[in-house]
Amino acid sequence: MNLFFEESGDFKVGTVLSQAGEAYQVEMPSGKRTKVKTRDVLLQFDKPDPATLLEQAKAVASDVDLEFLWEVAGQDEFGFAELGAEYFGHAPLPFEAAGLVLALHNAPIYFYKKGRGRYKAAPEQSLRAALAGIEKKKQLAIVQAGYVEELKAGKLPEPMRPLVQQLLFKPDKNSIEYKALETAADELQTTQARLMLTTKGIGSAKDLHMGRFLFEQFPRGAGFPPVDVPPAPTDLPLAKVAAFSIDDVTTTEIDDAFSVQMLDDGLIRVGIHIAAPGLGIRPDDAIDRIARARMSTVYMPGDKITMLPDEVVSEYTLAEGKDCAALSLYATLNPENWSVLSTETRAERVPIKNNLRHNDLDELVNEQTLESGEGDYPHKTELGLLWKWALQLEAGRMKKREAFGLKPEQANRVDFNFYVEDDVVTIVRRKRGAPLDKIVAELMIFANSTWGKLLHDSGVPGIYRSQGPGAGGWNAKIQVRMVTHAAPHQGLGVDQYAWSTSPLRRYTDLVNQWQILACAEHGVTAPLVAPFKPRDATLFSIVSAFDAAYAAYNEFQQNMERYWCLRWLGQENAKQVDAVVLKDEVLRLVEIPLVIRLPGIPQVPRGAQVRMDIVRWDEVDLSLEARLLEVAEAAPDAALELEDEENTEADTASEAAAEEAVEAEGSVTVTDPETQTDVPAAPAA
Secondary structure (H helix, E strand, C coil): CEEEEEECCEEEEEEEEEEECCEEEEECCCCCEEEEEHHHEEEEECCCCHHHHHHHHHHHHHHCCHHHHHHHHCCCCEEHHHHHHHHHCCCCCHHHHHHHHHHHHCCCCCEEEEECCEEEECCHHHHHHHHHHHHHHHHHHHHHHHHHHHHHCCCCCHHHHHHHHHHHHCCCCCCHHHHHHHHHHHHHCCCHHHHHHHCCCCCCHHHHHHHHHHHHHCCCCCCCCCCCCCCCCCCCCECCCCEEEEECCCCCCCCEEEEEEECCCCCEEEEEEEECHHHCCCCCCHHHHHHHHHCECEEECCEEECCCCHHHHHHHCCCCCCEEEEEEEEEEEECCCCEEEEEEEEEEEEEEEEEEEHHHHCCCCCHHHHHHCCCCCCCHHHHHHHHHHHHHHHHHHHHHHHHCCCCCCCCCCEEEEEEEECCEEEEEEEECCCHHHHHHHHHHHHHHHHHHHHHHHHCCCCCEEEEEECCCCCCCCEEEEEECCCCCECCCCECCCECCCCCCCEHHHHHHHHHHHHHHHHHHHHHHHCCCCCCCHHHHHHHHHHHHHHHHHHHHHHHHHHHHHHHHHHHCCCCEEEEEEEECCEEEECCCCCEEECCCCCCCCCCEEEEEEEEEEECCCCEEEEEEEEEEEECHHHHHHHHHHHHCCCCCHHHHHHHHHCCHHHCEEEEECCCCEEEECCCCC
């Protein structure tokens, strides 16, 4: 006797060897033996042999007309044998009955299983819906296959064109467009991003990096909605000064300017004038909501995405030839020892006589010409006095650093400025600590520290940058963090440091400007009228959101600088390059701030200069492959730079000074002492 039975959801056949109670010992055509319970047996038959019956049953199942079978079945529950008699017109033979079971089992949209060998026809409405779904899937599969073929042929299907960024950066993995892209990329053995470049879905690797950033950070686009620009107040007192700014040639958001007055008693009054959009923009108005959503201007080589609309920047920037609304900090100095005798903060209109540019003055204004008095350039006398004060300010900060237990800052690192025009990049080495940079840096640090103290003394909260040892004991890394109370910034060597000098470009500075204006206008009652009160939850949320946005913007700036470094290699047709060993397998190219890892490099001392042969680079994944040619002695500049890195585990005073001195629109790259790798400085004040 042979059996047709169900086991683990599958139908099998075999020959009975023995029976014991409610179970059979069965040998299947494969020779395998198994125990089959009586309740699992659907058919018993003598002929044909089990293997033949199963083959015949499969043939019957493939020929069954499911639509006709469904109509014959009716709406009541039935057994397969009963339905077989109606369908075949006679009592079904064993192979016909088995074939019918297979057909019923394999058509779950037509028949619902109700028990062992028992079924019920699906309701008509459910059946029609299921059949429509199957047909739709078939049609989608045909469309998907067509997409795959087009992609493999190097053509982007038109329906996929508006979905390019979504498919790459946040895809719906169940969509046929994504499945087609994934399938085509797999079959071509490439990545989805590279396939999009091949099919012109994305124009270039630069567009890929830019598109990803905009998709993630500016999903509604980087443009601005129409806004009503609040006019700068014109009823402020007019300062009796002739102020000037010092910026890169590409700077459009001019936040800071300076003035110098010789007083009758021989003292000197230095004015630090900061653009005052806080006089027109108010918390929670339309422009404030725009600025808060962005948190900062985004910088990249050759371009930027501003925090504020251009018309707002134009209204409040410290433009040459205008009387501009400003928040001014005046410091009265004794020129004999450059001590600060007093400070005063007030809102006023400041006449801006000149917008000086680094590109015009860097060669004229240096330590030698400032010392000797040589040369002829605008505001020569004022710059000479500011230079002397800047040196004293720096010396005071260095003493404070030593009091914090840090070694003096070394001004021997090299910055790199990026300029891009018509997709041609120029990368310029620039030694940090140039006089104009130092003047701006020291005066900005002075202003941020002084205004931070003013907020603290007035009992008004602000947003501070603090640097001190983190958790982890005596060998913990020095950490920079943002807090809402005054705290030391050990790296800069100041007791407090509140970002306040870039309100056109950083939202934290705009927030602090509102608070400082309250202190300047209301004095002891400032805590009552300042927009943000102590322990204000909104202020904490601003700090958190700013940290997240600033980190994302900085990572993007790093990626774009790395991209332009690779473009520079191709532009210069660089085959062999010099590099400096930073540590272990990490090297930095000498001519450009490109850091790479060279696996397998022999043990080479830090600071050693090596010659490398460039094998290839990739502008999509921003990688570079090279092989070592020779090792030279340590490069003098590199040795100094590395020595500086070893002086302190987290020396960020240089980074902050560069941040205050140089407009990041041109892109500045500095050395990160915590990772010993080069990273871009954050957007400068």
